[in-house]
Amino acid sequence: MEDLQDFLKGKKYKKIPFKVLKTQHLLIKGTINGVKGNFILDTGASNSCVGFESIEHFKLDAQFSETKAAGAGATGIETQLAKNNEIQLGRWKKKFHLIIFDMSHVNEALIQHKTKAVDGIIGADVLLKGKAIIDYCNHYLYLQ
Numbered sequence: 001m002e003d004l005q006d007f008l009k010g011k012k013y014k015k016i017p018f019k020v021l022k023t024q025h026l027l028i029k030g031t032i033n034g035v036k037g038n039f040i041l042d043t044g045a046s047n048s049c050v051g052f053e054s055i056e057h058f059k060l061d062a063q064f065s066e067t068k069a070a071g072a073g074a075t076g077i078e079t080q081l082a083k084n085n086e087i088q089l090g091r092w093k094k095k096f097h098l099i100i101f102d103m104s105h106v107n108e109a110l111i112q113h114k115t116k117a118v119d120g121i122i123g124a125d126v127l128l129k130g131k132a133i134i135d136y137c138n139h140y141l142y143l144q
Contacts, residue, residue, distance in 0.1 A: 005140075008133065013142040016090035020139065023113045028122060028141060030089040032058040032098070037119035040106070041141060043134075045123030048087065048096055051103035052080070054119050060085060062100050078102070087126060092143040094129060 005015065018028040018041055026041035032050070035058050039048075055062045060082035080100040087096050098120075107117035126132075130143030 004135065008142050011144065013131075013133070013144045014090050014092040016092065016141045016143065018139050018141055021110070021113075021115050023110060023115055025110070025115075026134075026141075027118070028089060030087060030122065032087055032120070033060070033085055034088075035059065038116070039120045039122045040118050041134075042121045042123055043127060045121050047099045047125050048121060048123045049099035049101055049103070050120035051107075052100055053103075055080075055082070055100060057119070058085070060098065060100065087122070089122070089126075089141070089143060092130060094126075096125060096129075 008015070016028060016030075018026045021027050028039050028041045030037060030039055037050075037054070037058065050058060050060070054060070062080040062082050064080060078101065082098045082100055084095050085098050086093055103118075103120070106121075110117055126143075133142040134140075135142065
């Protein structure tokens with residue numbers, strides 16, 4: 001019987017490894033505009049985002065946004081928007097808008113659990129566009 005990896009490869013899916021942190025968050029490596037970073041893979045985040053401190057690092061053209069963000073335990077968070085950025089995970093790449101906001105509360109929680117800070121979050125926008133399949137058992141994300 002054909003296994004999942006072979007089946008998905010036949011459907012033009014790209015296989016991207018991730019790690020499970022001590023906090024049970026999924027850590028995935030990728031690039032934004034050609035610059036490497038570490039990201040949390042978050043199926044509950046509507047949009048992919050990075051912290052204000054990453055604007056220059058990822059070569060973002062940040063613009064003021066009227067939109068307020070909300071996350072676990074926080075609401076009314078000020079945001080900026082950076083349009084048309086190239087996100088690459090493994091060999092999969094596409095253009096996306098990114099939300100920029102204060103990620104210090106996310107990283108403080110990770111650091112308290114003796115886990116390294118991250119550069120951003122890969123959210124449902126990427127997962128939906130890539131028709132994502134997450135293989136939790138083998139620690140792979142598949143994107144088409």
